[in-house]
Amino acid sequence: MPEQVRGVVARKMGAPVEVVDIVVPDPGPGEAVVQVRACGVCHTDLHYREGGINDEFPFLLGHEAAGVVAAVGEGVTDLAEGDFVVLNWRAVCGRCRACRRGRPQYCFDTRNATQPMRLTDGTPLSPALGIGAFAERTLVAAGQCTKVSPDVEPEVAGLLGCGVMAGMGAAMNTAPVRRGDTVAVIGCGGVGCAAIGGAELAGARRIIAVDIDPAKLRASERFGATDLVDARNADPVTAIRSLTGGFGADVVIDAVGRPETFRQAFYARDLAGTVVLVGVPTPDMELELPLIDVFSRGGAVKSSWYGDCLPERDFPELVDLHRQGRIDLAEFVTERIRLDEVEAAFDKMHRGEVLRSVVVL
Template identity: 65%
Template sequence: MQQVKAVVATAKGEPVSIATVNVPDPGPGEALVKILACGVCHTDLHYREGGISDDFPFLLGHEASGIVESVGPDVSDVAPGDFVILNWRAVCGECRACKRGEAQYCFATHNAKQQMTLGDGTALSPALGIGAFAEKTLVAAGQCTKVDPSARPAAAGLLGCGVMAGLGAAINTGGATRGRSVAVIGCGGVGVAAVAGAVLAGSSPVIAVDIDARKLAAARAAGAMHTIDSSAGDPVEQIKQICAETYPGAEGADIVVEAVGRPETWKQGFYARDLAGTLVLVGVPTPDLTLPELPLIDVFGRGGALKSSWYGDCLPSRDFPMLIDLYQRGRLDLDAFVTEEIALDQVEEAFDRMHDGTVLRSVVVL
């Protein structure tokens, strides 16, 4: 057992605090990881606000990189000293999805079995089974993906959630590739990553939609060829016009990635698709939101696919090393997503800046 400093959310809507946390030694199939960096993600704020569950207190943080310090019995994929990115989809290898070769859809992903606790023994709920706003955390060994140790920890860790979610939504879920147009609605960290993914895949045109000029500027920096301020006009008609200029007769984008998680923007994405186009929902909605009413004939008549993308349909063991390699070779600018590096006790202020839209990612560096 070790004691470490960590960021804890103790009650719904209350500011987070620094607490001393007890971290057990790793048991069978578990790994103890010394955290080097962890991004401040909207999901952590959702936990603090009670938008995911009410299993307080929460040990926040999940978008992380670190060094494996020790492992429990029966662990062979990682070893002490390995530089890893943490993931929240440790696949089981035994479920129907895994056995049919679709481990990215694993039905039985798992976390560490032992619980981390506060000093008084109160069990903590680690965010997405990770809890990485901490000096060290205990995870299932399958949540550790070994990557090139020369990669910058603050940038590499972002693949653990938001950047992977956006890249994967465009490429893995949406099928972005050459000859296909992509529109991304909502250009926070996940949306800008979707833009970067579409550009990386060779899609054209790549269109970014938002109401914030700063976010649209970030999307342009990531390679968006067109930007649309949706507060100044109908984005659906503008997307259609841009796509028709490249592909005469097109009635919208081949792929629309909705990275907001709102019924209004989802409906915009539905109608901004070309016939037989794909709409991908990657923005995380709150539990009270419902799909907007649509004429069923429109759902039938437009064809195509309406998908949701969970973690960018990624397989960490396949995708993380590949993306780190692209980063190291200058083809994927992960550094651009790191707006600022902060200390462990500055997470609450980082939530405020997230609300203000002034950052793509604040990253805690330990």
């Protein structure tokens, strides 16, 4: 039978979110219902609330989540009730041109549940990134569930569902950072600190953290930053070059996603170096660069989709690294909150007071 549970909904652009009753249907073919244990508060959820993704209101927010499979639909054979899973928004189809060419991390036809969740008056909800996990239960495609060890806390595991994976993957998969590289990361929020952690895991010899917030710069040291640049008092390009013998970094990761930070990243890299954009811009942003500079500097300019991850490969691996003590994913959790504290968490995010607020259910 369909279940009525509590969820966090954005009804209209810019309005405060509300905790309301929603209806979650029984899973259909290829679907699963997941009892959500924890869900991180991500900038992308705020983008949805502000209409920065699309205007398909009302939204059921939340996507950076872990939980336990409560039920599966017809034809689901690789999940069972009780499995501990991290939810992902790249459930690969296995059939599109990217998948057929052996590049499932770029799948162009990712799957979501086909049935809608609804408000109690029957209004269909748009789940954030096809997940909608600021809720006691959510309906997803079975392929959006990635099984990981249940020995890790849900509030830690769930962060792999978006921000931590995006940042670590930008360094380890998209760039990719190689042993001995110099790396600069512009923006030291959750994604930027994850990129720093990924660069350290990959063997970077120098990792330069750039931000305008001294608290975030101090936090970046916990993840492996070797040098700090306060962009309020120093030009990031000049500072990065001075720390790399005048050449620039081998890899520069823009974890902010603004034209000005992208330009800084572009000019702060060494000749034939790599720029990676993992910060999410808004649709109105435009970039101007002299084409001759794009040509003459060589190297690579890349955007990182979800850290170019393959969830079934990367999520269990990172959980195992956490369990081995090689990375401390718990460092990303600033506070644990309730469903009715999501709006306040957005305010803290705006003020730069948290790496991650995590809703615990």
